Structure formats: C-alpha cells, structure tokens
Amino acid sequence: MKSSEIFNPTLREVPSEAEIVSHQLLLRAGFIRKNSGGVYSYLPLAFRVLKKIMNIVREEMDRAGGQEVLMPIIQPAELWQESGRWEVYGDEMFRLKDRHKRSFALGPTHEEIITTLVKQDVHSYRDLPLLLYQIQNKYRDEIRPRFGLMRGREFIMKDLYSFDIDEDGLDLSYKKMYEAYSRIFERMNLKYRVVEADSGAIGGNESHEFMVMASSGEAEIVYCDKCHYAANVEKAQCPAPEPDGAKRAEARPLEKIHTPGVRTVEDVMHSLAVPAESIVKTLIYWADGEYVGAVIRGDRELNEVKLKNLLGCNELLIADENQVSQVLGVSVGSLGPVGAEFKVYADQEIELMDNFICGANEDGYHLMNVNLGRDFVPETIADLRNAIKGDPCPVCSAELDTTRGIEVGHIFKLGTKYSEAMKATFLDKNGQERPFIMGCYGIGISRTMAAAVEQNHDENGIIWPLPIAPYQLIIVPINTKKTEQMDLAWSIYEQLSGQGLEVIIDDRDERAGVKFKDADLTGIPLRITIGPKALQENKVEVKKRWENETVLIAVEDIVEEINSILSQY
RNA sequence: CGGGGCGUGGCGCAGCUUGGUAGCGCGUCUGAUUUGGGAUCAGAAGGCCGCAGGUUCAAAUCCUGUCGCCCCGACCA
Known part of the structure; x- marks a missing residue:
C-alpha cells in the first residue's frame, strides 16, 4: 500500500x-x-x-x-x-x-x-x-x-x-x-x-x-x-499476620492526652512523633441502616469490598463528617474503638499491636497505650485491609509486589x-x-x-506488537525523485508483499524527517530506509521500531533478513 | 447526577474584563529553492466566533436559555 x-x-x-x-x-x-x-x-x-x-x-x-x-x-x-x-x-x-x-x-x-x-x-x-x-x-x-x-x-x-x-x-x-x-x-x-x-x-x-x-x-x-x-x-487476601516471636510489649496504663487540632493520622505522627504503624484509625460506615466502625492500622487502607462481604450488607457507604459528628457527637479526627457506641470491626493486624494510639471519641483527645482485649473488644477481627507491596503472599508467603x-x-x-x-x-x-x-x-x-x-509506545508514538500491527513493515525511500531509490524500494516492496507480508511504501514527496516521524507515530514495527549513504555500498537500512539502532543490510540479503526478524517475533 | 472548565478556519490557541465588524502557530493549496529526523521564501484559500433568543446604533465580547465536549466523584468490560 x-x-x-x-x-x-x-x-x-x-x-x-x-x-x-x-x-x-x-x-x-x-x-x-x-x-x-x-x-x-x-x-x-x-x-x-x-x-x-x-x-x-x-x-x-x-x-x-x-x-x-x-x-x-x-x-x-x-x-x-x-x-x-x-x-x-x-x-x-x-x-x-x-x-x-x-x-x-x-x-x-x-x-x-x-x-x-x-x-x-x-x-x-x-x-x-x-x-x-x-x-x-x-x-x-x-x-x-x-x-x-x-x-x-x-x-x-x-x-x-x-x-x-x-x-x-x-x-x-x-x-x-x-x-x-x-x-x-x-x-x-x-x-x-x-x-x-x-x-x-x-x-x-x-x-x-x-x-x-x-x-x-x-x-x-x-x-x-x-x-x-x-x-x-x-x-x-491478606493472610493473618503471624506473631513474629518478638516479645510483646508490656501493656502500659491507658492514658488520655489533649490533642487540639490533631485530626489525621499524619497529624498524630507529627504532634506525638510516632510512626503510622503505632496508630489505629477508625472509619465509620453506613451499612444497611446501621453505623459501624472499621478499625485498621494507621498506615493501611481499608478494603471496602472485604468489609462489605464481612458484613453481608447490600449498601455500604462511608459516612461523611457531618453525619459522624451529628450521630456520634465526635468529629472524625477523634474517633476510636474504645468505648465506642458503634460496632467495631477490627483488621487482623490490630491484634498484634501493643500500646497503640487512637482517637478518644472526644473532640481534641487521643488515647495512648491502647490494647485490644483490655480496652475494647471488637465485634469481629478479620482481614479488612488492602494488600500492599511487601505483604506476604497468601499462597507461599513470599513478598508480594504490585x-x-x-x-x-x-x-x-x-x-x-x-x-x-x-x-x-x-x-x-x-x-x-x-x-x-x-x-x-x-x-x-x-x-x-x-x-x-498503552503498554507499547514511546515519546515518538505507537510501537505495535508485530502480531497486531496494521502493517508489518514500511519502506522509506529518502528521496522519491531519485529513480535509483524508488526502483529499489518498489522491487523490495514487490518481493516482500509477494510473500504475503503487509508492507507500506512511503512514496510521498516529503522530507525524510516527516516520513520518519510519521512512521514512528504510526508504529509500524519494521522500517527499511533506502537512502544515498547506504546505497553507495549497495545496502539498505533496517530499523526495528522498538530499538534505537539501525542495521545496514546488503540489498541482496534484505528479504532473508526481514524473514529472519519476523520469525523471531 | 454533583463539582470544575471549555466551545473562535482541519489541529493547538489568543481576542471577551473595558462591545466598534476576527488574529497567531501548525496543517492545506500554488510556485520557487530545498531534501537523512516534522525545511525556507513568496503568494492563496478557508471562520455567519456551538446553537437560539435578548440588550445595543453596533455583540466573538454583555444577559438568558439550550446543545455539545473535557476534567474530578459515585458506576464499570
């Protein structure tokens, strides 16, 4: 074509x-x-x-x-x-x-x-x-x-x-x-x-x-x-974390601290100088007519699908700030599982946390040294978090990647x-x-x-995988006015398309740069360039769209070379 | 449906605040010079400014309505 x-x-x-x-x-x-x-x-x-x-x-x-x-x-x-x-x-x-x-x-x-x-x-x-x-x-x-x-x-x-x-x-x-x-x-x-x-x-x-x-x-x-x-x-799935044998810390006495203006996990990290892993966050959901609290570690994301499956509810919506403060009388930044008026569903990881920090269910206050069991008992402990990079594989326990x-x-x-x-x-x-x-x-x-x-492109355009490329190869004669180049281009074109290959010949009277840009943009996998430089040695250039180098091939070997490339991909 | 933005030659945009009869770059056409990674020069074509009303001597510009498009959110192969 x-x-x-x-x-x-x-x-x-x-x-x-x-x-x-x-x-x-x-x-x-x-x-x-x-x-x-x-x-x-x-x-x-x-x-x-x-x-x-x-x-x-x-x-x-x-x-x-x-x-x-x-x-x-x-x-x-x-x-x-x-x-x-x-x-x-x-x-x-x-x-x-x-x-x-x-x-x-x-x-x-x-x-x-x-x-x-x-x-x-x-x-x-x-x-x-x-x-x-x-x-x-x-x-x-x-x-x-x-x-x-x-x-x-x-x-x-x-x-x-x-x-x-x-x-x-x-x-x-x-x-x-x-x-x-x-x-x-x-x-x-x-x-x-x-x-x-x-x-x-x-x-x-x-x-x-x-x-x-x-x-x-x-x-x-x-x-x-x-x-x-x-x-x-x-x-x-996130497998239940194994107690890693390290000694559990001694439970320290529960402590209520004044934390004005501290709302997010990040705020807590900064104001108390603690890692997100020692904080527990509480999210309130509206589940088929009831408010429930999901409790997970501060650095984790809640998986709503898992929560929904656990609750077996039809409708699960996260409660907005107004609902929370109206219904529970606490702003979202100060929620916690201790003394909660809502049912608490805790992620498995909470079980392994000692002396953690969470909201006190009272505006402007947080609790320190909270421990599951002693200070609150959740309705259920389950896998509620999103798996992330580095988590153990549920099948073989190796590290997961994302x-x-x-x-x-x-x-x-x-x-x-x-x-x-x-x-x-x-x-x-x-x-x-x-x-x-x-x-x-x-x-x-x-x-x-x-x-x-989406998977196969670069800054110049598309790079079609060979099996689905619109054409497999494009022949670019640098100068269409040079009959030497055009004759060779047409001869290679006939040979390759004669054996069933889908070939484009760029016969437009455009500058080389334009043709190259268009060929790259369109993403045709293979390109044969016919120009004066290589032609002096009776050679043409072959370039794979997905590689940078250009290879010089003798004119008489070109068909064989193309077939050999095609057989590899 | 909620929130935000945009509709001006084929593409990308300016002009709109402060109304005065439309402009730039790219592309297209003609000719010349060029010819290895989106050439240069000279000339040309192409727009009732999304559409419909309104205000005004006068509307791309102000007002109202409407249609379309894009982004964020709920939804999803």
Whole structure:
C-alpha cells in the first residue's frame, strides 16, 4: 500500500480532549476519530489492527471448540424482563422504542439472547457442551465515557457463552477458556497477568480477569513472582499476620492526652512523633441502616469490598463528617474503638499491636497505650485491609509486589443464574429436566487495541506488537525523485508483499524527517530506509521500531533478513 | 447526577474584563529553492466566533436559555 493513498490523517499536535496516551496517539496517528462522547470511527489502520485482534481471538475460540454466531444488537425488552435485568441494568442500558412503541435495548451484553437461542433449540444432554461466541458492537450508556477507547459507550467485544450439563462440564469449559485466553494474549505479544477477581454482581463462584500490564491501568494488582499468585487488590487476601516471636510489649496504663487540632493520622505522627504503624484509625460506615466502625492500622487502607462481604450488607457507604459528628457527637479526627457506641470491626493486624494510639471519641483527645482485649473488644477481627507491596503472599508467603493493569478479558462461571430465570433446560440421561450450567467469557476487542498502545509506545508514538500491527513493515525511500531509490524500494516492496507480508511504501514527496516521524507515530514495527549513504555500498537500512539502532543490510540479503526478524517475533 | 472548565478556519490557541465588524502557530493549496529526523521564501484559500433568543446604533465580547465536549466523584468490560 502506498502511503500517499492510505487514509490516516496524522496530527502534529495533541488534541486537547485526549487525556491518556493511547487516546492521544490513536488520534494523532490517524487511527480513530470521535463521533460523539465515547463513540468512535475506526479508520483503516485501526480497523486492520482490530481485524488482527479479532482473528487471533477467533482462531483460539475455534480451537477451543467455540462456534461463531452473529446476534442482534437490537434486543426486545421482553427478554430482559424475563431475566430480571431490564430493571437492574438501569440507566446504563441504551433503550429505544419502535414505531409501535415497543421497547428495545441496544445490547450491552448477550446473555439473554443466547440463552433464548439455546433454550429454543437445544433440549438434550447429547447436544452439550455447546460453546457459542460472537464478536460485535455492544452498548453501554456509561455515566462518564472517558479515556478514548478504554471506556466507550459503543465498543467491540467478543463474548463466548458455554452451556454444560453439570459443574464438571463447566469446570472443563472454564479451563478451556482460561487456556484460550492465555494463548490469545501471548499471541498478541502483550505482557499480561491473570488475576483472581471478585465475581461481583454477575454472581458465580469463580472469576478471573486478564490484565494487560500498563502503568496507566485503572486496576491495581498484587502478584507474587515466586508462585504466580495474582489478584485484583479488591480481592487479594491478606493472610493473618503471624506473631513474629518478638516479645510483646508490656501493656502500659491507658492514658488520655489533649490533642487540639490533631485530626489525621499524619497529624498524630507529627504532634506525638510516632510512626503510622503505632496508630489505629477508625472509619465509620453506613451499612444497611446501621453505623459501624472499621478499625485498621494507621498506615493501611481499608478494603471496602472485604468489609462489605464481612458484613453481608447490600449498601455500604462511608459516612461523611457531618453525619459522624451529628450521630456520634465526635468529629472524625477523634474517633476510636474504645468505648465506642458503634460496632467495631477490627483488621487482623490490630491484634498484634501493643500500646497503640487512637482517637478518644472526644473532640481534641487521643488515647495512648491502647490494647485490644483490655480496652475494647471488637465485634469481629478479620482481614479488612488492602494488600500492599511487601505483604506476604497468601499462597507461599513470599513478598508480594504490585503493579497496574488494564482489564481486557474476564471469565465467569455463571451457573444457572440465567438458565433458571429464563427456564432454559435440557433433559439429562435420566430424562430429568435440568437448567443449563453456563459460563461467560468476554474480551474487549477495541479496548485491547487501546491497551496495546498503552503498554507499547514511546515519546515518538505507537510501537505495535508485530502480531497486531496494521502493517508489518514500511519502506522509506529518502528521496522519491531519485529513480535509483524508488526502483529499489518498489522491487523490495514487490518481493516482500509477494510473500504475503503487509508492507507500506512511503512514496510521498516529503522530507525524510516527516516520513520518519510519521512512521514512528504510526508504529509500524519494521522500517527499511533506502537512502544515498547506504546505497553507495549497495545496502539498505533496517530499523526495528522498538530499538534505537539501525542495521545496514546488503540489498541482496534484505528479504532473508526481514524473514529472519519476523520469525523471531 | 454533583463539582470544575471549555466551545473562535482541519489541529493547538489568543481576542471577551473595558462591545466598534476576527488574529497567531501548525496543517492545506500554488510556485520557487530545498531534501537523512516534522525545511525556507513568496503568494492563496478557508471562520455567519456551538446553537437560539435578548440588550445595543453596533455583540466573538454583555444577559438568558439550550446543545455539545473535557476534567474530578459515585458506576464499570
């Protein structure tokens, strides 16, 4: 393909609307253009990338026994009412009416449709397992679309749904998908991790997220290099700390001290010259109609998901300062577990603390030398804190590390949630009617493209991983007016594209600098430069986008050299 | 939905406070000179200043409404 004919309008300046790197670069490099908030057009280069991602996904879905289908985006309300999600989904679902005033939704996902499809035509265990998938646009009327393709309102997604006879079957389907997903992200040359995830509202008992590593990722992940444990911070367990054998300090008498104006943990640290580890903080939550206090060490963060799971409540909201002072008569800076009027839930670490400091439940006062057991007894002691770097791994006790990632895949065991709600059943061996055991497995296709950029770029632009690059190679003749250069460029172009390689030839009458800048911005992995310097020795230059050095290659060896590079990546 | 900000040629912005008929850089087009990391010179095209009302002799500028976009928060593949 000639550069002069490719539709990829590049921009020199960063459009002001773009906040994160992938959004900026995809706009600047002429891959995407916005049509409205969270809705984008994919230009030719982007579409090529998307097709590559889709093809890898397709191949692995097929290999795992999946069959591709195409289903409606416009879905009738009745199906959603049947599953109960018409109400549940709320404002996040795009809704519309037809001319007869019948209600429809633009599909945010396809559980209802697929369950209906299978229910209509699958009636026997002999037809199971069944793995069906689709790749298409999905719609969510996000409260706030942002980050370009990361959180759009229209996005491309692959979803596979599995239907099994029993839990064992589901386990097998789940395992197949887990492996297929791993292959997919490996094939795309993306650095990723699989993490245990909270299965959240969708239900089910097992769930993993596939995270593409990127410092800009929205999810924090803890992981262990020793044993491959990895989990979303929300989910990561903190093992109960072992008493490390060091002698526990003698409990000293409780002491109340005047601490005017001291509110935060930091204030306490400074005014009393103590480390955060010897302070205990108390957070008040409104949990289904009751105020409760969560107590954790001063340097730790509370994990609300853990607290919520512990309390088994539906609604958990942190109380604001006004509520606290009104209801408890103390300002938030002076809260503490001693003599508290609220139920106290303490993090495990509190048990190991001796003579700590906390608020006195009286404005302007703190308590020193507080000890659990002697001075207060919590309702429950549990794991309530966020895991952080350096914490022991819950599996092997080695030190955990943390990183950030972008969630590009998520696999769930659904069980019978939808099949029961929608009465989707089959007859088992014994003629018994049973609901399908389902699983669902998603990959954000358009998001993966953005994640790939987020992970692979430098100050000059995108660096596409070879397997998903829009083109693999670009040939840059320095001066298009020199027939010697152009003839050679075209000859190499013919040879390489003749063997199936995707090649761009920059035939534009631009200065070399412009061509280099555009090539870098666009992120084509390999570049062959044809210029007068090397040509004198009958050589051309080869440059890998992800490396700085340029290598001189003899003209007659160039095809072989390119093939050798391609075989390595 | 709450809080903040912004809509002025394709992109990035100035002008608005103090109303007087729109400007800069980049890009685009023409020509010349150039040609190894976003060239130079000369010329040119392109904007009813988001939209709708209002105030005024006069509105990009002041007022009201409306639409859209961005950021922070609750939500989330």
